[in-house]
Amino acid sequence: MIPFLSLKDVTALHEPLITEAVSRVVNSGWYLQGQENERFEADYAAYIGTSHAVGCANGLDALIWIFRAYIEMGEMAPGDEVIVPANTFIATVMAITENGLVPVFVEPRRDTLEIDGDLIEARINSRTKAVCIVHLYGRNAYTEQIGRICKEYGLKLIEDNAQAHGCRTADGRRTGSLGDAAGHSFYPGKNLGALGDAGAVTTNDASLAETVRSLANYGSTRKYIFKYCGRNSRLDEIQAAVLDVKLSFLDEDNDRRRNIAHYYNTHINNPAVTLPALLPDPQNVYHLYPVLCERRDALAEHLKTAGIASLIHYPVPPHKQECYSEYSGLSLPVTEYIAAHELSLPIGPAISIEEAAQVVEAINAF
Numbered sequence: 079m080i081p082f083l084s085l086k087d088v089t090a091l092h093e094p095l096i097t098e099a100v101s102r103v104v105n106s107g108w109y110l111q112g113q114e115n116e117r118f119e120a121d122y123a124a125y126i127g128t129s130h131a132v133g134c135a136n137g138l139d140a141l142i143w144i145f146r147a148y149i150e151m152g153e154m155a156p157g158d159e160v161i162v163p164a165n166t167f168i169a170t171v172m173a174i175t176e177n178g179l180v181p182v183f184v185e186p187r188r189d190t191l192e193i194d195g196d197l198i199e200a201r202i203n204s205r206t207k208a209v210c211i212v213h214l215y216g217r218n219a220y221t222e223q224i225g226r227i228c229k230e231y232g233l234k235l236i237e238d239n240a241q242a243h244g245c246r247t248a249d250g251r252r253t254g255s256l257g258d259a260a261g262h263s264f265y266p267g268k269n270l271g272a273l274g275d276a277g278a279v280t281t282n283d284a285s286l287a288e289t290v291r292s293l294a295n296y297g298s299t300r301k302y303i304f305k306y307c308g309r310n311s312r313l314d315e316i317q318a319a320v321l322d323v324k325l326s327f328l329d330e331d332n333d334r335r336r337n338i339a340h341y342y343n344t345h346i347n348n349p350a351v352t353l354p355a356l357l358p359d360p361q362n363v364y365h366l367y368p369v370l371c372e373r374r375d376a377l378a379e380h381l382k383t384a385g386i387a388s389l390i391h392y393p394v395p396p397h398k399q400e401c402y403s404e405y406s407g408l409s410l411p412v413t414e415y416i417a418a419h420e421l422s423l424p425i426g427p428a429i430s431i432e433e434a435a436q437v438v439e440a441i442n443a444f
């Protein structure tokens with residue numbers, strides 16, 4: 079059986095360093111807000127190319143804290159609108175609605191599956207405060223057009239970088255450093271994954287970083303002094319230590335993903351299966367390898383029979399979820415098409431070319 083992603087194999091790639099890092103924290107007697115957080119935050123900020131990285135409990139919180147901080151800083155207010163891709167994981171949208179902000183869904187392009195820059199301007203009005211782009215599937219979703227629109231209309235550009243750690247633009251900048259602030263998830267299955275939940279915010283804005291740090295620690299500005307009603311959303315020392323080890327191998331791990339993706343790109347030749355438009359290398363870290371197929375469920379079944387796992391990202395788009403019933407009447411046909419026809423093939427740093435060859439063989443025989 080070829081699994082979709084074996085986290086056991088992913089962790090094994092960097093043993094014994096991961097276990098050494100965990101033991102170091104276990105034996106230190108210091109489990110929160112210590113040296114491990116400090117080191118990881120400094121290393122991650124340097125890696126992404128921002129002046130600040132602030133660790134927090136998970137990727138959803140990272141995004142929630144960015145919008146909440148802008149509200150506390152007086153830059154946004156409940157009722158303001160945020161433009162967001164309709165084709166994304168639900169967390170992007172929940173970070174907006176959690177803050178009483180209003181998501182304005184914009185369709186993706188059919189070839190890239192990422193937000194369509196041509197459709198953004200028509201959705202801007204006097205209540206629009208931000209554009210939140212998502213580097214979905216590990217692909218860079220930033221374009222000069224989007225950057226220009228945000229500048230022209232004075233909108234914040236927020237990045238959801240949960241799926242794209244290490245991804246770069248054509249000119250070499252890392253995703254997560256392109257806008258005003260970025261939310262990162264270190265959920266175990268992500269390209270940079272912890273051994274549990276973890277997240278971070280990156281930004282060049284010192285006061286935003288300080289506000290996020292405070293909000294994620296009860297809203298405290300110094301011990302027992304509370305400026306905001308925050309929450310406990312801290313990154314723990316064990317996760318920070320593990321993440322710092324894995325960060326040093328992230329580019330190498332992403333190159334392994336690219337090898338598998340290149341193999342799929344050049345060997346899948348079944349006309350029933352559509353591959354996303356290629357984006358040259360630094361701009362894709364292949365968190366997922368999505369394909370489109372008219373007979374998607376039959377393809378998944380065919381792969382399963384061949385001993386190959388696959389997953390759908392995502393079977394129900396945010397606007398069709400029960401929790402967002404107020405948006406269920408929206409017409410977002412491209413997003414709905416993707417939800418009905420997308421299938422993600424196995425990809426990860428621990429998959430071999432031999433396994434990829436089996437996947438290709440099964441796909442081409444469908």
Ligand SMILES: *Cc1c(COP(=O)(O)O)cnc(C)c1O
Nearest residue numbers: 136137138167169170240263265
């Ligand atoms: C995983 C993910 C998140 C949320 O991250 P968690 O750490 O699971 O809270 C947000 N946005 C996207 C696009 C994701 O894939």
